[in-house]
């Protein structure tokens with residue numbers, strides 16, 4: 533917590549924190565025990581997210597989880613033993629930092645439209661293209677990269693692990709964001725970037741399914757983050773509402789504020805219950821696309837709505853950098869976009885509930 537302000541200012545969590553988290557076993561919670569992981573279930577990731585969120589900077593857990601959950605767990609799940617030894621083992625100790633590269637300038641929600649191309653050449657793939665908005669993009673040692681190895685659409689996509697010291701790999705500028713300042717977000721480029729075919733995760737052209745399976749975990753993480761953020765904002769608003777006097781009495785003596793914060797607390801309770809249910813289904817290995825999408829949709833929209841109410845009670849103070857609420861407010865704004873937007877969640881719910889025949893890619 534004492535370091536959050538400097539990490540927010542520098543735009544990234546330092547490498548030594550990844551190493552420290554790795555030493556403590558936090559980065560390998562769900563990874564295979566045979567490659568140094570804990571072999572635990574998603575409940576432990578949930579506890580890690582909830583506790584890390586107490587630092588008051590969403591960028592910190594996002595950086596660690598984009599590495600451990602988004603970039604690494606898919607290699608652990610579907611990669612060869614050689615890949616798991618080369619990337620998952622050092623990732624679980626924080627020695628290597630990973631990023632997941634799916635989004636491109638021309639393909640975000642519509643993953644199946646991605647264009648970064650990998651062409652087989654002997655025992656290698658040669659990759660050309662670019663990725664955008666990649667968490668840990670400028671600090672990572674490897675990028676689990678979605679590439680087109682086949683024809684158009686979702687059937688032609690593969691996942692390949694690209695070490696960032698490969699000639700032809702380039703990371704561009706660190707993007708300046710409205711919020712989540714402590715997590716690095718970057719652009720990356722591939723120019724005739726040659727990687728061994730052995731770096732393919734799973735079968736060629738199976739990448740879309742792997743990405744979609746991974747999204748379930750990402751969406752649970754986002755749901756947990758959104759719940760924890762709503763709780764923090766609510767606690768801050770309640771504290772300030774008791775402490776701040778206007779017209780000779782605490783703000784919370786005005787029923788309008790007590791009722792507004794009662795509404796936030798009620799929404800939080802519902803958000804946590806939805807998330808718990810989705811988490812349970814996921815841990816039990818039951819079909820959970822619909823419940824996870826409902827949890828992601830509801831928790832993230834709740835957090836954004838709560839941010840507005842909780843910031844409002846702070847008055848002008850909510851606008852000041854020195855006020856924690858300012859950071860809590862702006863850090864919420866990407867929740868309804870990342871790991872599949874609210875609109876994409878509604879599409880999935882529409883499909884799983886028999887309301888739509890369309891098949892959105894995210």
Ligand SMILES: Cc1cc2nc3c(=O)[nH]c(=O)nc-3n(C[C@H](O)[C@H](O)[C@H](O)COP(=O)(O)OP(=O)(O)OC[C@H]3O[C@@H](n4cnc5c(N)ncnc54)[C@H](O)[C@@H]3O)c2cc1C
Pocket residue numbers: 598631632633634635639640641642664665666667668709712717866869870871872873874875876894
């Ligand atoms: C802070 C941050 C970190 C990120 N980290 C990563 C990362 O590590 N790796 C990675 O690969 N990506 C990452 N992303 C990218 C993220 O996954 C995409 O931004 C997201 O999927 C949306 O894609 P887009 O921005 O291209 O928006 P678009 O797909 O262009 O959508 C724009 C808007 O239109 C809506 N829309 C699109 N299609 C439809 C439709 N059919 N019906 C109704 N509405 C629609 C969307 O919901 C959205 O509101 C990150 C993004 C942010 C903001």
